[in-house]
Amino acid sequence: MSKEKQFVKEITPQSEDFSRWYIDVIKKADLMSYAPVRGCIVFKPDSYEIWENIQKEMDSRFKETGHRNAYFPLFIPESFFQKEKEHVEGFNPELPWVTEAAGEKLEERLAVRPTSETMFGHMYAEWINSYRDLPLLINQWANVVRWEKRTQPFLRTSEFLWQEGHTAHEDEADARRETMQMLEIYRDFAENFLAMPVITGQKTPSEKFAGAVDTYSIEAMMKDGKAVQAGTSHYLGTNFAVAFDIKYLDRDNQHQFCHTTSWGTSTRLIGALIMVHGDDRGLVLPPKVAPTQVIMIPIGPPKTREPVVAKVNELYAELKKAGVRVKVDDREGQSPGWKFNEYEMRGVPIRVELGPRDLEAGQMVLVSRVSGEKKVIRQEDFVQEVQTMLEEIHTAMLEKARQFRDEHMTDVDTMDQFKAFLDEKRGFAYAGWCGSADCEAKVKEETGATSRNIPFQPAVTKTTCICCGQEAKHTVVFGRAY
Amino acid sequence: MSKEKQFVKEITPQSEDFSRWYIDVIKKADLMSYAPVRGCIVFKPDSYEIWENIQKEMDSRFKETGHRNAYFPLFIPESFFQKEKEHVEGFNPELPWVTEAAGEKLEERLAVRPTSETMFGHMYAEWINSYRDLPLLINQWANVVRWEKRTQPFLRTSEFLWQEGHTAHEDEADARRETMQMLEIYRDFAENFLAMPVITGQKTPSEKFAGAVDTYSIEAMMKDGKAVQAGTSHYLGTNFAVAFDIKYLDRDNQHQFCHTTSWGTSTRLIGALIMVHGDDRGLVLPPKVAPTQVIMIPIGPPKTREPVVAKVNELYAELKKAGVRVKVDDREGQSPGWKFNEYEMRGVPIRVELGPRDLEAGQMVLVSRVSGEKKVIRQEDFVQEVQTMLEEIHTAMLEKARQFRDEHMTDVDTMDQFKAFLDEKRGFAYAGWCGSADCEAKVKEETGATSRNIPFQPAVTKTTCICCGQEAKHTVVFGRAY
Numbered sequence: 001m002s003k004e005k006q007f008v009k010e011i012t013p014q015s016e017d018f019s020r021w022y023i024d025v026i027k028k029a030d031l032m033s034y035a036p037v038r039g040c041i042v043f044k045p046d047s048y049e050i051w052e053n054i055q056k057e058m059d060s061r062f063k064e065t066g067h068r069n070a071y072f073p074l075f076i077p078e079s080f081f082q083k084e085k086e087h088v089e090g091f092n093p094e095l096p097w098v099t100e101a102a103g104e105k106l107e108e109r110l111a112v113r114p115t116s117e118t119m120f121g122h123m124y125a126e127w128i129n130s131y132r133d134l135p136l137l138i139n140q141w142a143n144v145v146r147w148e149k150r151t152q153p154f155l156r157t158s159e160f161l162w163q164e165g166h167t168a169h170e171d172e173a174d175a176r177r178e179t180m181q182m183l184e185i186y187r188d189f190a191e192n193f194l195a196m197p198v199i200t201g202q203k204t205p206s207e208k209f210a211g212a213v214d215t216y217s218i219e220a221m222m223k224d225g226k227a228v229q230a231g232t233s234h235y236l237g238t239n240f241a242v243a244f245d246i247k248y249l250d251r252d253n254q255h256q257f258c259h260t261t262s263w264g265t266s267t268r269l270i271g272a273l274i275m276v277h278g279d280d281r282g283l284v285l286p287p288k289v290a291p292t293q294v295i296m297i298p299i300g301p302p303k304t305r306e307p308v309v310a311k312v313n314e315l316y317a318e319l320k321k322a323g324v325r326v327k328v329d330d331r332e333g334q335s336p337g338w339k340f341n342e343y344e345m346r347g348v349p350i351r352v353e354l355g356p357r358d359l360e361a362g363q364m365v366l367v368s369r370v371s372g373e374k375k376v377i378r379q380e381d382f383v384q385e386v387q388t389m390l391e392e393i394h395t396a397m398l399e400k401a402r403q404f405r406d407e408h409m410t411d412v413d414t415m416d417q418f419k420a421f422l423d424e425k426r427g428f429a430y431a432g433w434c435g436s437a438d439c440e441a442k443v444k445e446e447t448g449a450t451s452r453n454i455p456f457q458p459a460v461t462k463t464t465c466i467c468c469g470q471e472a473k474h475t476v477v478f479g480r481a482y
Numbered sequence: 483m484s485k486e487k488q489f490v491k492e493i494t495p496q497s498e499d500f501s502r503w504y505i506d507v508i509k510k511a512d513l514m515s516y517a518p519v520r521g522c523i524v525f526k527p528d529s530y531e532i533w534e535n536i537q538k539e540m541d542s543r544f545k546e547t548g549h550r551n552a553y554f555p556l557f558i559p560e561s562f563f564q565k566e567k568e569h570v571e572g573f574n575p576e577l578p579w580v581t582e583a584a585g586e587k588l589e590e591r592l593a594v595r596p597t598s599e600t601m602f603g604h605m606y607a608e609w610i611n612s613y614r615d616l617p618l619l620i621n622q623w624a625n626v627v628r629w630e631k632r633t634q635p636f637l638r639t640s641e642f643l644w645q646e647g648h649t650a651h652e653d654e655a656d657a658r659r660e661t662m663q664m665l666e667i668y669r670d671f672a673e674n675f676l677a678m679p680v681i682t683g684q685k686t687p688s689e690k691f692a693g694a695v696d697t698y699s700i701e702a703m704m705k706d707g708k709a710v711q712a713g714t715s716h717y718l719g720t721n722f723a724v725a726f727d728i729k730y731l732d733r734d735n736q737h738q739f740c741h742t743t744s745w746g747t748s749t750r751l752i753g754a755l756i757m758v759h760g761d762d763r764g765l766v767l768p769p770k771v772a773p774t775q776v777i778m779i780p781i782g783p784p785k786t787r788e789p790v791v792a793k794v795n796e797l798y799a800e801l802k803k804a805g806v807r808v809k810v811d812d813r814e815g816q817s818p819g820w821k822f823n824e825y826e827m828r829g830v831p832i833r834v835e836l837g838p839r840d841l842e843a844g845q846m847v848l849v850s851r852v853s854g855e856k857k858v859i860r861q862e863d864f865v866q867e868v869q870t871m872l873e874e875i876h877t878a879m880l881e882k883a884r885q886f887r888d889e890h891m892t893d894v895d896t897m898d899q900f901k902a903f904l905d906e907k908r909g910f911a912y913a914g915w916c917g918s919a920d921c922e923a924k925v926k927e928e929t930g931a932t933s934r935n936i937p938f939q940p941a942v943t944k945t946t947c948i949c950c951g952q953e954a955k956h957t958v959v960f961g962r963a964y
Contacts, residue, residue, distance in 0.1 A: 044552055074594075101577070
């Protein structure tokens, strides 16, 4: 068996054990290490750079829509959590507490923030006086901690990185418009930046954010058919405004409670894009988010090495100047074959090969990570061809993921149908739901699947409840989830 | 008294009470709010945007020198702090502890990181095997917490934002080269981005980082003559490598301990640049870091308003396209005079005025925040003139701050001389130091001044110790500090 084959062997095939495949890939691709703190990981440079690319793009979308960044404290006094009843019930079970500092017991325990509605609420009450102060549109990039039982790298870690937007508005209409605008930004970002198709819709009451009036989500399907909630946007009504006394003087000089929203996405996006796009050879990174978009590998025997490497470096400089994230691997200790596997495993979208015969012919070879397609091009077209191929790869990845998802979606009428589907095929199912929390709970109990959301645009409309058979109020997407 | 004058009155003059001036300015300019957590502040959008500009520039300098970003856990197990004796002694008095999470008492207390040498040390020991893995050059942008008794917005807060670089090297020479390289990046950044002159030098043993072999710093002088340590770079020797077992196989297949470094700057830079440049009218922001570099204000009576505003918007678009951070204030509810004061207070480097007569004459007026100088320019030269003036303002601010500092530096031979200088003039003094910690402590006790650093390029060389009169080993810069 050749070295290359042995190498590939080290990644468990997805079909054999998807969870092991995931851990194999993120370890081999050097994305993370387990930290010596329960449920925490270290985001190594290659995954952190994915996060930096996500941040940069998302941040510019937030700023374009009038939001500004700020930074609020990590610690939240215990009393703050008591102010909003649902909120404390939702988050209390997961909070870590600072009880001592600088050698003394604190008078009031401080929670390490799991989310910052309460802290923003407290400050907004101080800052907002008049309708002229509204809307107040602030986002924060921060770390948060939720001490959960089951953790999984990127997807669910005790500490994670995220952004949380918190806005205050004059009325329900404006707050709801904001809630939907941010959901749409998330959808567009997921699809057009991460090449990750998502289902947008509203969460059922039992799945909504603790303290929200309505929660909306984008839901993506992983290659094992399970769901990842990839972003949420909440209309909070006046719940936090009443709890924290966020009031303003309206145009008629009357005191009114603000209507607030919050919305967030996190480093779990990294886990999601790996599970949506990866294959048995390793990562497949969407071009727009890939730390390295193009890897250039000079090929051929030592005697032709010098001119080949010189040409590669010349072309490298051109591509870099055009703004493409490109690297050259001209190490002599590793064979081209080894390198091909290495960068396939790391998910680099395009590999460029250039050998002595290419040099003579004025050509070079581009290889697409997603299709494996090889394309011989003229050197003078290099920059243009790469840019075109990066676009094509993005489109192909989105299309491929969409196809996979659609093939793993069905609609079901009964619980037995749904169970059979989950056993045979895995994926999501549209099902009717009467609206009762009991029926929803029963689906979860019997199938392990939860309601992902009530999609805005269901492919089918179901008329009877999957559980009780009564008239359905909603068509819901159900699926097992991370 | 006109409204404008009343307005200015709200800022306490620096000469009357510098500390009150500082708090007045940062509150009026809307940079921060006190948070409902001891010693913490909220970084409001205008100060956070300064931090974003600092981050962007510094991050690109780190990346140019081969560093990559990563993210390490917030929590550090108590046992980690026990491994490096000086480190635990230095930081233990300031640590907040998480003792409970998710309703259960933790088996081992977790510190909220005050700095991450121990966590990086633990991970580096796992990651580094061979000389091929070295140097390992990683930076982290993160929040840290130090539960200190006296706090002051931006300069010393319980929680603050910073970057911490942690690197591992084969030998002392390479680690020392890195330590000096990062110090030089900090110096250059302070002077050429923040227009803040600094003194570079080595910390005395009693002032060095807990666990370092040698600490180097950049020290800036505030307008009250006090010092702010604006960045530090540490050569850690093998202290943390031994404590955490960071070893590598060298080229001769022998196990060796790595030599490590760490270096950091923080949001205290925001406080420093305010105290270095601000004046009695408010903030004076260095152009390169200012969130808004140019404010454009249309002027004149309502009847000429429309064409004036149209021209302002047209010129605004040109300037924005050229990459300048520019805003227009065409609100009708506020007078031009009110706006002039407002943006002077907020420290916007250039104000642009354009009225009906300017419109006719094809001209406009630029006003420099730092000198107050008015310049009438032709509209077609707008972009070029602004870019030139921004450069000039940067240079003028650096020069002005350097002049202030030099006027507030002296050299002293005796403690009495130093005390007299501190009482009369305030500032830094060069003084000889024998090298004894007792003498250093006595200077602090009697004058309230600490050794800032042993400058690489002292203006004078002192030969006798300021305290004991014995032969001086070093010429030290002493000053009271934040």
